[in-house]
Amino acid sequence: MERNRFQRILSAAWPRFLAVGILLGIWQLLVVIGVQSPGQEPLPGPGDAIGEIGYLAHIGVLFPALFQTLERAAVGYVLALVLGTLVGLAVVRVPVLRAGIGSLLAGLQSLPSVVWVPIAAVFLAIGGQVEYAVYFVVIMGAFPSIAMGLMSAYDNVPPLTFSLARSMGARGPGYYRHFIFSAALPGYVAGMKQGWAFSWRSLMAAELIIGSTANAGLGQILDNGRSLTDLPEILAAMLMILIVGIAVNDVIFAPMERGLLRRRGLVPA
Amino acid sequence: MNVAFARRPAVLTVEADDAFVTLDGVTKVFGNGKRSTTALENVSLELNQGEFVCILGASGCGKSTLLSLIAGLDKVTSGTIHIADGRPAVMFQEPALLPWLTVRRNVELPMRIHGTDTDARNQRVNHLLSMVGLIDFADHRPHQLSGGMRQRCALARALAQESELLLMDEPFAALDALTRDQLHDDLNRIWQETGKTIIFVTHNVREAVRLGDRVVLMTPRPGRVAQMWDVEITRPRELDSFEVSGLAHEITMRLRAGAVSNGAE
Numbered sequence: 001m002e003r004n005r006f007q008r009i010l011s012a013a014w015p016r017f018l019a020v021g022i023l024l025g026i027w028q029l030l031v032v033i034g035v036q037s038p039g040q041e042p043l044p045g046p047g048d049a050i051g052e053i054g055y056l057a058h059i060g061v062l063f064p065a066l067f068q069t070l071e072r073a074a075v076g077y078v079l080a081l082v083l084g085t086l087v088g089l090a091v092v093r094v095p096v097l098r099a100g101i102g103s104l105l106a107g108l109q110s111l112p113s114v115v116w117v118p119i120a121a122v123f124l125a126i127g128g129q130v131e132y133a134v135y136f137v138v139i140m141g142a143f144p145s146i147a148m149g150l151m152s153a154y155d156n157v158p159p160l161t162f163s164l165a166r167s168m169g170a171r172g173p174g175y176y177r178h179f180i181f182s183a184a185l186p187g188y189v190a191g192m193k194q195g196w197a198f199s200w201r202s203l204m205a206a207e208l209i210i211g212s213t214a215n216a217g218l219g220q221i222l223d224n225g226r227s228l229t230d231l232p233e234i235l236a237a238m239l240m241i242l243i244v245g246i247a248v249n250d251v252i253f254a255p256m257e258r259g260l261l262r263r264r265g266l267v268p269a
Numbered sequence: 270m271n272v273a274f275a276r277r278p279a280v281l282t283v284e285a286d287d288a289f290v291t292l293d294g295v296t297k298v299f300g301n302g303k304r305s306t307t308a309l310e311n312v313s314l315e316l317n318q319g320e321f322v323c324i325l326g327a328s329g330c331g332k333s334t335l336l337s338l339i340a341g342l343d344k345v346t347s348g349t350i351h352i353a354d355g356r357p358a359v360m361f362q363e364p365a366l367l368p369w370l371t372v373r374r375n376v377e378l379p380m381r382i383h384g385t386d387t388d389a390r391n392q393r394v395n396h397l398l399s400m401v402g403l404i405d406f407a408d409h410r411p412h413q414l415s416g417g418m419r420q421r422c423a424l425a426r427a428l429a430q431e432s433e434l435l436l437m438d439e440p441f442a443a444l445d446a447l448t449r450d451q452l453h454d455d456l457n458r459i460w461q462e463t464g465k466t467i468i469f470v471t472h473n474v475r476e477a478v479r480l481g482d483r484v485v486l487m488t489p490r491p492g493r494v495a496q497m498w499d500v501e502i503t504r505p506r507e508l509d510s511f512e513v514s515g516l517a518h519e520i521t522m523r524l525r526a527g528a529v530s531n532g533a534e
Binding site: 160161164168174183 | 340341342356357358359361365369370378379382383410411412430
């Protein structure tokens with residue numbers, strides 16, 4: 001049984017290792033053929049970046065920064081989730097809001113999250129409230145796609161589900177719990193997943209630009225690398241940011257979505 | 270009042286007081302002004318408790334509209350619908366099972382909504398699942414069932430609603446002939462066991478004759494009742510028995526005539 005489980009994890013994991021291997025291989029190949037910048041700067045290889053990650057861990061910078069960033073990501077995401085869900089529900093329930101806020105949300109969603117950084121930096125970060133500024137950017141970046149996800153999930157509930165609910169005489173909380181929320185759940189989870197991607201991007205934009213020497217996150221390591229023209233540090237930070245993004249998706253969202261769809265017979269078991 | 274009964278050959282007259290379901294002059298117009306279409310015109314019908322009535326007609330004759338009016342899913346333009354017993358249970362052409370629930374949970378859903386306590390609920394669900402032959406599939410999910418089993422599950426769920434009136438909108442139309450035949454037998458048995466009043470909409474003449482106590486033929490544009498037949502063939506009936514074929518033939522002839530004269534009297 002244990003062995004089966006191990007084999008299952010292994011068989012699920014190897015395509016990912018292969019993909020990462022190919023990526024690192026291409027990168028190494030570029031280094032080997034001697035790719036340089038126009039200014040004759042040689043490209044650091046994957047070995048340099050991984051070595052730099054080890055060094056950053058060794059001097060006690062990496063893990064505090066990682067945890068700081070993860071904390072901001074988690075708190076910011078949960079706030080965005082709450083706001084996005086409330087806005088989505090309001091838009092779905094109130095026709096007037098749908099007409100007005102619906103298109104506004106689509107506009108907000110297409111707004112690059114860096115656009116929120118200056119106002120956050122000037123209005124909120126002055127006086128040392130860096131965290132407020134960071135959360136503001138994360139929330140503004142992520143909540144529109146969560147709200148939009150909820151809206152389209154609701155719009156995609158089959159009309160027959162509404163007829164069925166009404167023919168059974170379902171009303172109030174039971175109507176939503178047994179029919180509408182459950183029917184809309186896969187679309188909502190897809191919106192949550194997209195919302196995570198947006199909040200992670202927004203967080204990096206915020207950390208990179210707003211900066212804070214006191215509570216440095218991964219974005220500040222990246223910015224630090226740029227300030228010191230330290231290419232291995234930049235690449236190390238980029239690699240860590242990519243790894244966190246992949247890990248959150250693979251550990252949280254992908255299994256959630258897969259389980260949901262499998263139970264409904266929407267993917268082969 | 271019973272205009273639509275004029276051409277009915279049989280004797281059965283029903284006093285309004287005894288009727289379980291009464292439709293009186295039901296008219297349904299979609300849209301308004303020049304672009305309006307009259308889906309139903311002056312449809313009057315009475316059903317006794319425990320009666321199995323098949324509403325037969327070609328597509329577009331308003332029979333599904335009539336059903337959704339009776340189900341309370343849509344409002345009449347004029348006329349009245351009176352049902353002696355609360356909200357009717359509905360079975361749609363598609364099973365409309367909730368894909369995230371198991372067979373058991375789908376069947377118990379109406380009871381959950383109306384707050385039936387757990388013991389009574391479990392007992393009743395087991396009974397219904399045995400009745401439709403799905404007790405061994407209680408923990409399966411809809412996507413793991415065949416088309417016929419899905420409709421059995423939908424039937425059990427409709428019965429779980431504990432309504433005396435069951436409305437069925439071409440529930441077997443999408444099934445293959447063998448499965449449909451089996452489900453006809455089962456529905457006939459379940460109807461006899463439970464004593465429900467059933468309104469069954471279909472475009473299949475033999476299906477109507479096989480199942481109904483009464484066949485109500487509707488003609489399209491606007492939808493109205495063209496004629497009714499009392500089916501006095503002993504149950505259980507065979508789809509290709511002499512009697513069923515004979516009456517089906519008679520009704521088919523009337524249906525064709527109606528199609529030519531466009532339902533005019």
